[in-house]
Amino acid sequence: xxxxxxxxxxxxxxxxxxxxxxxxxxxxxxxxxxxxxxxxxxxxxxxxxxxxxxxxxxxxxxxxxxxxxxxxxxxxxxxxxxxxxxxxxxxxxxxxxxxxxxxxxxxxxxxxxxxxxxxxxxxxxxxxxxxxxxxxxxxxxxxxxxxxxxxxxxxxxxxxxxxxxxxxxxxxxxxxxxxxxxxxxxxxxxxxxxxxxxxxxxxxxxxxxxxxxxxxxxxxxxxxxxxxxxxxxxxxxxxxxxxxxxxxxxxxxxxxxxxxxxxxxxxxxxxxxxxxxxxxxxxxxxxxxxxxxxxxxxxxxxxxxxxxxxxxxxxx
Amino acid sequence: xxxxxxxxxxxxxxxxxxxxxxxxxxxxxxxxxxxxxxxxxxxxxxxxxxxxxxxxxxxxxxxxxxxxxxxxxxxxxxxxxxxxxxxxxxxxxxxxxxxxxxxxxxxxxxxxxxxxxxxxxxxxxxxxxxxxxxxxxxxxxxxxxxxxxxxxxxxxxxxxxxxxxxxxxxxxxxxxxxxxxxxxxxxxxxxxxxxxxxxxxxxxxxxxxxxxxxxxxxxxxxxxxxxxxxxxxxxxxxxxxxxxxxxxxxxx
Amino acid sequence: xxxxxxxxxxxxxxxxxxxxxxxxxxxxxxxxxxxxxxxxxxxxxxxxxxxxxxxxxxxxxxxxxxxxxxxxxxxxxxxxxxxxxxxxxxxxxxxxxxxxxxxxxxxxxxxxxxxxxxxxxxxxxxxxxxxxxxxxxxxxxxxxxxxxxxxxxxxxxxxxxxxxxxxxxxxxxxxxxxxxxxxxxxxxxxxxxxxxxxxxxxxxxxxxxxxxxxxxxxxxxxxxxxxxxxxxxxxxxxxxxxxxxxxxxxxxxxxxxxxxxxxxxxxxxxxxxxx
Numbered sequence: 001x002x003x004x005x006x007x008x009x010x011x012x013x014x015x016x017x018x019x020x021x022x023x024x025x026x027x028x029x030x031x032x033x034x035x036x037x038x039x040x041x042x043x044x045x046x047x048x049x050x051x052x053x054x055x056x057x058x059x060x061x062x063x064x065x066x067x068x069x070x071x072x073x074x075x076x077x078x079x080x081x082x083x084x085x086x087x088x089x090x091x092x093x094x095x096x097x098x099x100x101x102x103x104x105x106x107x108x109x110x111x112x113x114x115x116x117x118x119x120x121x122x123x124x125x126x127x128x129x130x131x132x133x134x135x136x137x138x139x140x141x142x143x144x145x146x147x148x149x150x151x152x153x154x155x156x157x158x159x160x161x162x163x164x165x166x167x168x169x170x171x172x173x174x175x176x177x178x179x180x181x182x183x184x185x186x187x188x189x190x191x192x193x194x195x196x197x198x199x200x201x202x203x204x205x206x207x208x209x210x211x212x213x214x215x216x217x218x219x220x221x222x223x224x225x226x227x228x229x230x231x232x233x234x235x236x237x238x239x240x241x242x243x244x245x246x247x248x249x250x251x252x253x254x255x256x257x258x259x260x261x262x263x264x265x266x267x268x269x270x271x272x273x274x275x276x277x278x279x280x281x282x283x284x285x286x287x288x289x290x291x292x293x294x295x296x297x298x299x300x301x302x303x304x305x306x307x308x309x310x311x312x313x314x315x316x
Numbered sequence: 317x318x319x320x321x322x323x324x325x326x327x328x329x330x331x332x333x334x335x336x337x338x339x340x341x342x343x344x345x346x347x348x349x350x351x352x353x354x355x356x357x358x359x360x361x362x363x364x365x366x367x368x369x370x371x372x373x374x375x376x377x378x379x380x381x382x383x384x385x386x387x388x389x390x391x392x393x394x395x396x397x398x399x400x401x402x403x404x405x406x407x408x409x410x411x412x413x414x415x416x417x418x419x420x421x422x423x424x425x426x427x428x429x430x431x432x433x434x435x436x437x438x439x440x441x442x443x444x445x446x447x448x449x450x451x452x453x454x455x456x457x458x459x460x461x462x463x464x465x466x467x468x469x470x471x472x473x474x475x476x477x478x479x480x481x482x483x484x485x486x487x488x489x490x491x492x493x494x495x496x497x498x499x500x501x502x503x504x505x506x507x508x509x510x511x512x513x514x515x516x517x518x519x520x521x522x523x524x525x526x527x528x529x530x531x532x533x534x535x536x537x538x539x540x541x542x543x544x545x546x547x548x549x550x551x552x553x554x555x556x557x558x559x560x561x562x563x564x565x566x567x568x
Numbered sequence: 569x570x571x572x573x574x575x576x577x578x579x580x581x582x583x584x585x586x587x588x589x590x591x592x593x594x595x596x597x598x599x600x601x602x603x604x605x606x607x608x609x610x611x612x613x614x615x616x617x618x619x620x621x622x623x624x625x626x627x628x629x630x631x632x633x634x635x636x637x638x639x640x641x642x643x644x645x646x647x648x649x650x651x652x653x654x655x656x657x658x659x660x661x662x663x664x665x666x667x668x669x670x671x672x673x674x675x676x677x678x679x680x681x682x683x684x685x686x687x688x689x690x691x692x693x694x695x696x697x698x699x700x701x702x703x704x705x706x707x708x709x710x711x712x713x714x715x716x717x718x719x720x721x722x723x724x725x726x727x728x729x730x731x732x733x734x735x736x737x738x739x740x741x742x743x744x745x746x747x748x749x750x751x752x753x754x755x756x757x758x759x760x761x762x763x764x765x766x767x768x769x770x771x772x773x774x775x776x777x778x779x780x781x782x783x784x785x786x787x788x789x790x791x792x793x794x795x796x797x798x799x800x801x802x803x804x805x806x807x808x809x810x811x812x813x814x815x816x817x818x819x820x821x822x823x824x825x826x827x828x829x830x831x832x833x834x835x836x837x838x839x840x841x842x843x
Contacts, residue, residue, distance in 0.1 A: 048478060049477075049478075050474055050477075069477070070474070070477040070478050071477050071478070071479075071480045071481055071482060075478075076478060076479065077474075077475070077478045079471045079474070079475060080471075081469065081471060083469065083471040083472050083474065083475035085472060085475075085476075085490055086494065087493045087494060096476070096479050096481075096489075097479035097480050100479060100480040100481045100485060101480060142479065143478075143479075146479065146480070
């Protein structure tokens, strides 16, 4: 559906995007995830047409998008702050794109779009009268009503408070499934990316470090960065293991690593135990216990062990 | 010390406003001397009977309306054009317009018109005054509109483009409606600045295109005339009301 | 984008036709000779510029700079406490500001006339003082440098108050409180803590007052009665009565040069500020 071929964007002073290549399948929920400044937003803007790639091609359904203005592309963007037109009602906002296409009477389509995002009854409201979640739904409806080939979402959940975010996440996923539209979703929140996407692309400093399904990227990260970004990592000597795969016991067994307990933290569903050991210079790896298991005291000697299968294989 | 400051502020406000209030008060004085001799509308009646003043006032209105409309259109377009893409030459030149002394602007325009009139069959008149007023008002309008544009989210126009609008449609249907209040304020500013102008107008007006300020100036030069008090009062009250009204509208 | 260029076109055309070209004509005029019937003609001559250095005209120039500087200084002295007062006001702040801005919306000509009405020999002030027996002859309150100063300060005070207010408003009030905490007296706090921080505002206001005062025409004309001649009057005179356009042009350019110099100095001091 959407293909990026070695797309780069250089600004005077720094390279925002470097040789990014990826292909989105029709109907896929794809997330580009990475820390602030990694180039994900710039990439999105290039697909939307607000930035021109310095090199590389962007193709939609096989057709070259380079050089086409934003209004000439069948992609639609949901902006981070929604960019709802403040002087137009909800209905007029949603109808905006349809009117530009010459649709004389957009009411039916507008009504259907609002039904999809569950905002029936709010047609005559102004954006200023809506809550954050409602505004986001209007933005979605406004874009979806045009039946774009790809929907671009620029951190649409970051302006919502955490409570609302979880709920909207689920709704968004359902919406995408039902509509069957390809989503390109930008976020800096790895939990969001992992929970929503069919595939994720992890970006760092302009480069795309890995493209894979969430579980694949989490279990078999392609680089130290991806490993550390998608979750927590215990760096023990030359080995990397996830904390949830790390066991801790008071007695040694087999190949267990001796260590000393530094800290225990009660997190509700689990207890995290931080240790220090000879091999783990500069970090305090953690193991996780369930509350019903025997606790550890600070300063106590303990033994870490894990399944070799759970080790993350990373290039050096 | 704040008590001292308070008294000082009151004194300064009095200094700023009392002279005008006295002027207005004495416009109702039945005598032409600075001694109060009873209230009367004599001078207002005289003012209304003064055909020269009426004609000059009419000229001022026409000039103010036309020049403010033109200046608002051109200034808004300029501010919008400079919004996302730098135009340093234009911006610098507009600032220069603001710091150039009025008398210099006046004589330079006079020099231009006299030079043009060597080849083209025109004379100094309402047209030249309107052109002059538009020339110096554009900068004021640009400042007001630029200030408003700074608070406008650029994502709004991007969203419009994204949804399929052309650049012109994005401007016309999204930005322009949102600029409307600021344009109103700018037009009002241009209107007032034009109506009040004396220096530049006096240089480029023709014999039969006198404006109200020119008449007021001539009368003031000759000496104090209570009719002037009446004219002043009417002008002050009219524009004061206009400004207050626009502030009311803007506050909504 | 193409649309932007179209939007900029009218303003650019106006600026070229009715600002740049006229000034260019003035430059050309300044190096021509005065015509017999006014206007200007060949031959080329630098006579006008030489006359600029004639002590008579030099005096006018210096007097203009002096009066403008004095008016600016007075505006700072009078305006700063008012700005301070408004910035400290708890309620009615917007009303207080509007009362300062209001004169700006009133015709400058009319406001100047108000002072003529008050100060002339048969004006209100003199009539009142005569009636009260304080004086036996009317005081010559008008048609001197002092009257011109009064007119200028009266006219441009709001332009000083507003930038200073803006600077004070941005200032962190806890700084003054901290100083008071450490035992400083109120006046000392103003002079040592507040004033320096508001200096950017004072600078901006000074520019907004000095430049118009330098090129002032109406005030010295009406309140100075032709006795106080400033550069603006000189220019106007050369283009009307005296009909010496080349010389008038040279004086205009000299005025603009000084204005530009002042601006450059200001921008050097405060590069981030814009009025």
